[in-house]
Amino acid sequence: MTEDAAPAALPPPDDLVTEFVTEARELIAAAAEDLLALDGSSGAGTPDPDVVNRVFRVVHTLKGSAALFDWPAMLALLHAAEDGLAAARVGTLQAGADLVDLSLAALDAVARWTEAIAATGALPAGAAAESARLMARYRARLAPATTAAEPDDALAGPVPGWAAALLADLGERSAGPLTALRYAPRPDCFFSGDDPVGLVRRLPGLVALRLDPAAPWPPLDSLDVFACNLAVTLLTTDPRAEVEAVFRLVPDQVEVAALGPPVPAQAAPEPATGAEAAAIPQSEVSRTLRVEAGRIDALVALADDLAAARTLLGEVVARAGAGANLADCLPALRASDERIGRLSAELHREAVGLRLQPLARVFRRFPRALRDIARQLGKEVTLTLAGEETEIDRDVAEGLFEPLLHLLRNAVDHGIEPPSLREAAGKPAIGRIVVAAESRAERVVVTVSDDGRGLDPAFLRRRAAERGLMAPEALAALDEAGAIDLIFAPGFSTAASVGAVSGRGVGMDAVRAAVARLGGTCTVESRIGAGTTIRLRLPRAQSLVRLLLVEVGPERYGLPMEAVVELARIPRAEIRDLAPGAVTVLRDQTVPVLHLADLLDLPRGPDEPRRAWPEARLAVVRAGRERVAIEVDRFAGRFDGLVRPLPPLAAAPGLAGTTLSGDGRVLLALDPEALVGRDDPRGEGESLP
Structure with a gap:
């Protein structure tokens, strides 16, 4: 053993x-x-x-x-x-x-x-x-x-026969010398005050241990349970002098030998260090949260208020049940409903806040990883972290580390030039990478920027053609933004050869997929010679969202109210067909008109409402920098719900997630920007950091 x-x-x-x-x-x-x-x-x-x-x-x-x-x-x-x-x-x-x-x-x-x-x-x-x-x-x-000055008798010698088997069984070899020990306690050692196990445990460098019977075991009916019948053989990295000091009171019962470092038959895998060690996920077994006492007190207070509101509602219901005039009870019912709704929303916000954690816990793992990557590539890079105090859901934070680590690897390997090339281009020899975060409403925007060589659209087209990712005609038709977006294509890489850091064609597509699983989006902007910025837009937390309920045929959907500019009913004659689609004029501004059924690829029957009704019902939404009118069949009120992202296999363009309606049915929530395909790659028109 x-x-x-x-x-x-x-x-x-x-x-x-x-x-x-x-x-x-x-x-x-x-x-x-x-x-x-x-x-x-x-x-x-x-x-x-x-x-x-x-x-x-x-x-x-x-x-x-x-x-x-x-x-x-x-x-x-x-x-x-x-x-x-x-x-x-x-x-x-x-x-x-x-x-x-x-x-x-x-x-x-x-x-x-x-x-x-x-x-x-x-x-x-x-x-x-x-x-x-x-x-x-x-x-x-x-x-x-x-x-170097150890005495001759402490130097490594031949392996004793009693230690050879143990040394052979040692699965992983030590890089330094070993000390072998055979300890055969006397049968009456317990009555002498000796503790064989305690002595062995005093060797901190213990690497292997074997316990064997010192003599054949007697029959059970004659076994003396107070007699020690064990022989201990062990290997330790502790020096021979320290081992002998531990067993100095039982010198007649031990044999000690100093061994040289064993030569492994096969190189054992080195432990992960640097960026690889930083990427090892924490155990999923221990999932605990440290919560400030004030937040717990706030939750308890809200729960008490909610219970009081529920009691008041029960009194009103009891009055109505006892025969009171319903018209007299209606104001109290409305007041109770509003109070319970407000308290429920506050309770949910406080509960969600318990899961928030600052991004500093993620960001502070990067300096070590970046240092090792830069050393490996022979480059000098400084890392600046900003917005570490920005809070985000714990699960999103844990899932964000791997994508950001990919981006840092790419920035050092592909973005930052070698010092000689940077100096020739008039740049400082030391490259600069900035990882920043900021909150925008219910989203958190994380950017990774470098001051490297940037992305060359012409080069990206050539590399995509070499790898056969797209037809030459399709590549030629891409604009600059489309060419830069090629870096997210599966199998695409700008590396000339496979290296220790990158070049395998796995990276940016994995980043975009990982961010999508977190309910976010990933965009890129680059300028030749000036650097590249990758922007991740992520949900801050699962929160209650106020939705505008709209219907198309028998189906009902939710549009986030924060994206809705206005609702309008206009004569259908005011919608004109112009290339490339329909438009109308609202408040002296030309607005594109798109029908929700067309955006969702829903089947349309011959009795479609937009032909039968003289008026068109329009929900005007913000999409990037523009306003777009989405035509629906009916407006069905408003609803506050917790929108959960769709799983990857069920995700589809234009769908933000799902929530449960009041009657228990699943309601699909829409993402207006993705729905109309007008997402602003620069993040709401703001300049890059």
Whole structure:
């Protein structure tokens, strides 16, 4: 039996694990942010000692929290990281890029282990081996001279026969030396005060363990349950001297051997770091929210008001049931209905507000990822974050990380030029990327802008032709905006070859699909030599929407009232057919007229209402910068409902989502901009940041 951790102990209480996971996530994020700041300041001179102290305190706190549990691999790695940062604090180790890289790698490992703990309550397989690799790197950095001057009897020797099988069973190899130990406790060790399990657990670098009977087991009727009949064989990354110190009271019962680093038969996969580690999603098992007490108090107060309003309504209903004049009861019924409606809307807004979280939790994961991508590509890039305080629904925020990470990769790889080319073009050698967010009514707009080379429509047409994405005639007919939109075509890539970052033809189409799943849209604007801006328009939260109910034949739909400018009834003679379609004049302005049935591709019978009725019923809506009149058969009132986005397979152009009407039927809510195909790619006509 080979194990990657110490012998199992009683599992910790779930509430303690939950508290640890919550605290660890916050501490790891804070330490990573400070390490990146330390990396940026190390090249300018002496690193900021306050930053080093903050990182040290975070790692020290993490180590103290991990010590409450039976996770020796995590505890040992955090102890090694603490030693490295302590040396940097006193000046015996330079707090440069090497220590930053190693500390970030250690935090990456602890972050992934934390998510595994959140999901399963235990460290993942291979954690001990990964901890050993990182600890060996810390030891090499902290005491290279001491390592070189070890006495001959501490150097690696041949593998003893009793350790060979255990070493062969070790699935993942350590990059550093190992110490092998065979411990055969005396049968009466318990009466001597020895604790074999306790001694083994004092080895933080334990990577493999085997328990075998020291002698054949006797029959059950003669078995002495107080006699120890175990032989312990283990491998650890702890130095031989430290292992011997742990077992110094039982030297006659142990054999110790120092082993060299094993050579793997097959290279083990390296743990994800940098952008890859940042992209690992958090566990879906632990889905908790931290809520301010004031918000809970507001919800309770609204619930109390709603209960009081319901009581008042019950009194009115009782009066009507007792024979009171209905006309006398009508004002009270209306007042109760209005009050309950207002309180319900406020209660819903407060409840939805509980799910909102600032985008800072997403944005602050990008500096580390961008740093690693830029280093990999040999470029220098600065990242500016704006609007981090903008709040958005938690699920939308969690689904936003992957698309934004794709955009950052593309911006560094395809957008930002190498330093030499930037200087030749009169630009600063260091590229600039801006990720910004802002609220616009019930939407949140997130932009990713770079000051790179921009997109060349002619080049995009040639590349699309080379990949056979469109016919040459169709490519030639595209305007500049249509050519730029080619980057969203599946399989399209501007990379000349497949690289570690991009070039596989998967990226921008995945971004648009992911944003669509979140109920948003993705548009792009670019200028050659000046850069590119990608804009994501996303729902801020699920909220009650006031809809104008309209009917076409037997079907009923909802138009968001915020998009409706006015309702009009005009003589049909005032609608004129002009190329390319029908128009009318409203308030001295020519307005296109489109019939809702045509926009939704609904079948139209011979007795269609627009031919039978002398008047046309028009809902004038805003679509981008223009006003468009949508003709319907009937207006059916107003309705407040919670509009939920359609699932991807059911999504269709022009449909914003669904809601339930008062009678329980499903009502389709329309998106006027998508419906008439006049979405403004620049986001309501505003200039790019």
